[in-house]
Amino acid sequence: MIRLVAVELRRYLHRRAVLLLLVACVAVPVLLGTVAVTETAPPSDAEIAFAQRQLEQDRAASDYSQIVADCVASPADFGLPGLTGAELEEQCRAQVEPQLEWYLDNRRLDLDDERRGSGAAVASFLAILLLLAGTTFTGHDWASRSVSNQLLFEPRRGRVWAAKAVVVTGAALVVGAIVMTTYFAGLGLVASSRDVLADGQLLDAFQMGWRSAGVAAVGALLGFSLTTLFRSTVATIGLLLGVAVAGSLLLAALGVEERWNPAINLAALVQDGTTYYSESACVEDPGMEGPLDEDGYYHEPCTEEVTFADASAYVGSFVLVAGVASLVSFRRRDVP
Numbered sequence: 001m002i003r004l005v006a007v008e009l010r011r012y013l014h015r016r017a018v019l020l021l022l023v024a025c026v027a028v029p030v031l032l033g034t035v036a037v038t039e040t041a042p043p044s045d046a047e048i049a050f051a052q053r054q055l056e057q058d059r060a061a062s063d064y065s066q067i068v069a070d071c072v073a074s075p076a077d078f079g080l081p082g083l084t085g086a087e088l089e090e091q092c093r094a095q096v097e098p099q100l101e102w103y104l105d106n107r108r109l110d111l112d113d114e115r116r117g118s119g120a121a122v123a124s125f126l127a128i129l130l131l132l133a134g135t136t137f138t139g140h141d142w143a144s145r146s147v148s149n150q151l152l153f154e155p156r157r158g159r160v161w162a163a164k165a166v167v168v169t170g171a172a173l174v175v176g177a178i179v180m181t182t183y184f185a186g187l188g189l190v191a192s193s194r195d196v197l198a199d200g201q202l203l204d205a206f207q208m209g210w211r212s213a214g215v216a217a218v219g220a221l222l223g224f225s226l227t228t229l230f231r232s233t234v235a236t237i238g239l240l241l242g243v244a245v246a247g248s249l250l251l252a253a254l255g256v257e258e259r260w261n262p263a264i265n266l267a268a269l270v271q272d273g274t275t276y277y278s279e280s281a282c283v284e285d286p287g288m289e290g291p292l293d294e295d296g297y298y299h300e301p302c303t304e305e306v307t308f309a310d311a312s313a314y315v316g317s318f319v320l321v322a323g324v325a326s327l328v329s330f331r332r333r334d335v336p
Contacts, residue, residue, distance in 0.1 A: 004154060004163040012137050012167050021133040025175055028125045029183045036118045037190050040109040058098050067096045109191045111184070111201040115208050116271075122183055123212035123270055126176050127219045131240070134168035134220035139233025148335050157331045165224055165323070172220035173213055180209025208270065211308075215269050222319050225326035259306060260314070268311035275303040 012018055043051070071078045071092035080091050141147045154160050184205035191197040226236040248261050258264055258276040268274040 001159060001163065004159060005166050008163045008167040009171070012171060015137055015140065017136045017140070018133045021129045021136070022175060025126055025129050025179055028129075029122045029179055032118045032122055033183055033186055036114055036187065037109065040107050042108075042194065055098055055102075064093075064097045068092045071096060108196050109187065109194060111187060111191055111197065111205050114187055115184075115201075115205045119180075119184065119205065119208060119212075120270065123180065123209070123215070126179060126212065127216045127266075130172040130176060130216045131219040131223040132237075134172065135223035135227045135233050135236050137168060138164065138224050138227040139236070142227070142231040143233070145336050151335060158327065161228065161327050161330045164228075165221060168224040169217045169221040173217035176213030176216035177210060180212050181206060184209050208272070211272060212270050215266060218315060218319055222322055225319070225322040229322065229326040229329050259304065262315075264306055265311040265314045268306040268308060269315065273305060273307045273311075275305050277302055278304040 068089070071080070072089055075081055075083055075088055075092070078092065078095060080088060080095070083091055141150070150160060151157065184202065188197060188202040188205065191201075223236060223240070226239065227233055230236055230239075243262060248263065251258075251261055257278060259278070261276070264274060264276050
């Protein structure tokens with residue numbers, strides 16, 4: 001079995017289309033990471049000097065002294081009750097007069113924001129690309145009719161199916177884990193160099209990346225199973241594309257709750273749980289007297305939660321059904 005897996009791995013890595021998709025798995029995160037780092041770069045000396053000139057021009061163009069005097073005379077009207085003397089005047093000027101930071105793009109590199117933004121985008125691209133890699137690898141065997149030749153060397157079809165599944169799933173898991181870990185490690189290094197990395201952010205990002213790698217591996221296995229079942233790359237891509245585009249619309253037309261939307265469940269897998277809109281969860285609570293969550297906030301009305309375990313059971317059932325059907329078909333149907 002080990003030798004069979006090794007053979008399939010060599011075939012996987014020598015497939016040109018697969019190699020191009022693997023290159024894209026690296027190129028896309030590099031591009032998105034570069035954009036994230038560039039857009040959050042601290043302002044340069046030239047940008048600060050230009051902003052300072054703009055600040056001085058705007059302060060000179062308008063007289064803020066009267067507004068500052070009104071603030072000092074009635075601090076409560078400006079939301080500054082209890083302050084007096086120099087501290088009050090300083091706060092009034094900071095509130096009324098233009099400040100330098102108003103003229104600068106002060107968006108900093110926040111790993112939590114990147115985890116939900118560019119990190120989620122990278123995870124989505126990886127899942128799609130690695131699914132296509134598994135589908136293309138398998139579909140080529142059927143298109144070229146090389147499966148019959150493979151079965152001449154190993155007639156036990158179950159072992160052949162298992163070896164291909166291990167290679168497709170394992171390759172996606174390893175590539176996804178390496179790419180996501182490297183991506184967040186790079187962003188974490190930049191954030192640390194800028195002294196904006198908070199405690200626990202990097203670990204949360206790594207965990208999200210590892211969950212994303214697991215989702216990519218499951219997607220690759222699903223793509224392999226469906227392609228082996230249909231014996232066509234086009235059929236698999238068409239089916240998955242139809243589910244992605246029209247799945248939510250069909251569920252809405254049938255009145256099925258968002259809980260069963262594949263996109264919601266995939267998001268729950270990547271983000272370790274998510275929420276969705278549910279009319280059955282709407283309650284009249286105008287006084288906001290509901291229970292507090294662990295962060296001290298009231299629960300948002302009209303939403304319910306999909307946990308990681310719920311999403312795992314949902315997605316796993318589809319993969320299990322597709323895998324069993326694929327294996328049974330591969331073992332029993334004639335191979336051209």
